[in-house]
Amino acid sequence: MNPLYNVNFSEAQLAWREKAHEIAVKYLLPQSMQHDKAESFNEDAFQAAADAGMLGVWIPKEYGGSDDGILGLALMVEEFSKADPAFGVAFAVNALGSLPIIVGGTHEQKAKYLPLVAQGKAACAFALSEKFAGSDAGGLSVRGTKEGDTWTICGEKKWTTNGSRANIITCFAVTDPESRSRRISAFIIEDTDPGFSIKKLEDKMGIRSVPVCETVFDGVKVGDDRLIGGKPGLGFKHSMMTLDLARPGVAAQAVGTAAGALELATTYATRRKQFGQTIAGFQMIQAMLADMAQQTEAARTLVHTCAAMADQRAPNVTKIAAMAKCFATDVAVKVATDAVQVFGGYGFMEDYPIAKYYRDSKILQIYEGTNQVQRMVIARNLIKEASRHDYLNSVIPTETQESYGAEPVTANV
Ligand SMILES: Cc1cc2nc3c(=O)[nH]c(=O)nc-3n(C[C@H](O)[C@H](O)[C@H](O)COP(=O)(O)OP(=O)(O)OC[C@H]3O[C@@H](n4cnc5c(N)ncnc54)[C@H](O)[C@@H]3O)c2cc1C
Incomplete structure (x- = not known):
């Protein structure tokens, strides 16, 4: 169970x-x-x-x-x-x-x-992604090299949220290119460190009031005291542990976005009149609002469960964090899109804040791991767990699979 x-x-x-x-x-x-x-x-x-x-x-x-x-x-x-x-x-x-x-x-x-x-x-800011390494975080090129007691960090990061406001930037760099599992280390960079700078502020579709930047590490010199954990090679592990705990936060952002869009749409529907009545009286509008409310509430419940599991250090927070992130952010985009529909032509204008919810919602499906990546994570975990469902062997015996020519199910993902 x-x-x-x-x-x-x-x-x-x-x-x-x-x-x-x-x-x-x-x-x-x-x-x-x-x-x-x-x-x-x-x-x-x-x-x-x-x-x-x-x-x-x-x-x-x-x-x-x-x-x-x-x-x-x-x-x-x-x-x-x-x-x-x-x-x-x-x-x-x-x-x-x-x-x-x-x-x-x-x-x-x-x-x-x-x-x-x-x-x-x-x-704070978190600098993992690069121009050529987004979903594939293993493909980083920012380098950390050590001479004597000093590490030198060189390279550029892409899309560092809060980059230009942050005083502490956790930056992930390749310190052992030959290693598969211990290639990456995480460093604490201070905004006043010589060699750290902001190259460009991104021009974005949504979340426009938040600075998202290209950050440059041009020979930033730090000691072991800035190497997170004090030992090299732990960066990938630390980034994955971080994302498990941070994804409930993105998911909560999605629930808030959906809840805000729903409240605006419901209020607008009770004010806007067409055919001599408020549009809230039309069953098709009611059905949209009812679906938006159900989806938002389901997402909220999943996010709370996920956050509580993270706090209780439950095993396999990774799977539930991916579920919460993926589900809640898909809900936010759907609810914000439907809210624009409730506003009709006014929804397409910037007169009301609803267009902003629509623009702000889209990024939720992209950052902190795209929703395609979240689905991969969920599926991998399901497949791993399937190998432990011994009690189902009597229902789906290996012979059945063989008789249909299928490979026996393995957890090799
Ligand atoms: C506004 C904004 C803020 C951001 N903030 C930060 C931040 O603060 N810190 C940080 O480190 N990063 C940040 N990012 C980066 C963000 O996390 C990446 O954009 C994201 O991980 C996707 O990487 P990518 O853009 O390179 O897309 P790609 O990895 O190139 O993906 C392109 C498409 O291919 C799909 N895809 C990729 N691989 C697979 C696969 N194996 N199977 C199926 N589909 C796949 C993706 O889902 C996507 O649809 C931010 C990005 C944006 C736009």
């Missing part, structure tokens, strides 16, 4: 959610369209979140955080994203960028950097 996990919201987690809602109403709803147009970051909202201690929610208490976990993070990100999906990702990337230190850092690294993140004094 599959193990079941309780989802219990602590008082503290619910209080963070409430606080996020307050900040969203005060700073995000009134400003999100302006920031989107100007491509400017909502510093007011970020400062309010920092002042409230919200950047320490996923950080352990001994390193200055409140230790309210991935579930605490997901609850806040949903509230922010409901008001402004772009701010939701800008906030969540602080978790993405600091998680490699949390999952793999030495005590000294955690003690030096995590309190700064928790206090909102240092913003």
Whole structure:
């Protein structure tokens, strides 16, 4: 039988959610369209979140955080994203960028950097992707070479979210090109390190108020104290552990995006009149709204389960994290698309914020692993698990497969 996990919201987690809602109403709803147009970051909202201690929610208490976990993070990100999906990702990337230190850092690294993140004094970014290495993270070309006690990092990263705002950038570089399993190491780069620079701010379809950049590491020199975990070759493992814990955050961003689009569409449907009645009275509009609500609620439940499982260090968080990311982000795109349909021609214009939800939603299916990649991860795990379903041997015996000419099922994926 599959193990079941309780989802219990602590008082503290619910209080963070409430606080996020307050900040969203005060700073995000009134400003999100302006920031989107100007491509400017909502510093007011970020400062309010920092002042409230919200950047320490996923950080352990001994390193200055409140230790309210991935579930605490997901609850806040949903509230922010409901008001402004772009701010939701800008906030969540602080978790993405600091998680490699949390999952793999030495005590000294955690003690030096995590309190700064928790206090909102240092913003974070996560630099894995490159121009020619996106889904295939094993194909990185940024190099880390060691001479004496000094590492030199050389190369360029693509699409570093928060890159131009971040003070701490966790950067993944090839340190042993000959090795298959220990090729990559992760480094902590500070924005003031000589050789680090921003090459270009990307011009994007959505999440326009968040800076996404090409980042350059032109001979950045660091010591072993910046090598995450203090040993080379652990970077790929740390990146995968990080993504398992960060994907519930993207999924929560998707739930918030869907919930915000649904609320706008429902409100619009009760105001807009055609044929002498509000469009909310038409059954086809009602069916769309009902489907949007069901999908959003299902995604929310899956995200909460996934976040609780991550906090309880459940085995195989990888599969549920991929499911939550894939399902919730597909829902966000579907719900935002249908919300535009409810708005009719006005949905296609920038008069109302609904077009922004539509534009902001699409990236959710692409970053932190495309949804094709998530489906691969889910399927691989299912196939591995199938080899353990011994009790089904009587239902689908090997002879049956052989008699149909099929290969026996293996877990070789
Ligand atoms: C706005 C934005 C912000 C981002 N932020 C960050 C960040 O902060 N840090 C960071 O490191 N990266 C970031 N990224 C990078 C992002 O994670 C990658 O874009 C993503 O992983 C996909 O890589 P790619 O764009 O190179 O697409 P590709 O890997 O080239 O994929 C192209 C298409 O092929 C499909 N595909 C690829 N391989 C397979 C396969 N084996 N089977 C089936 N289909 C496949 C993909 O699903 C996709 O549809 C960001 C990207 C964007 C656009």
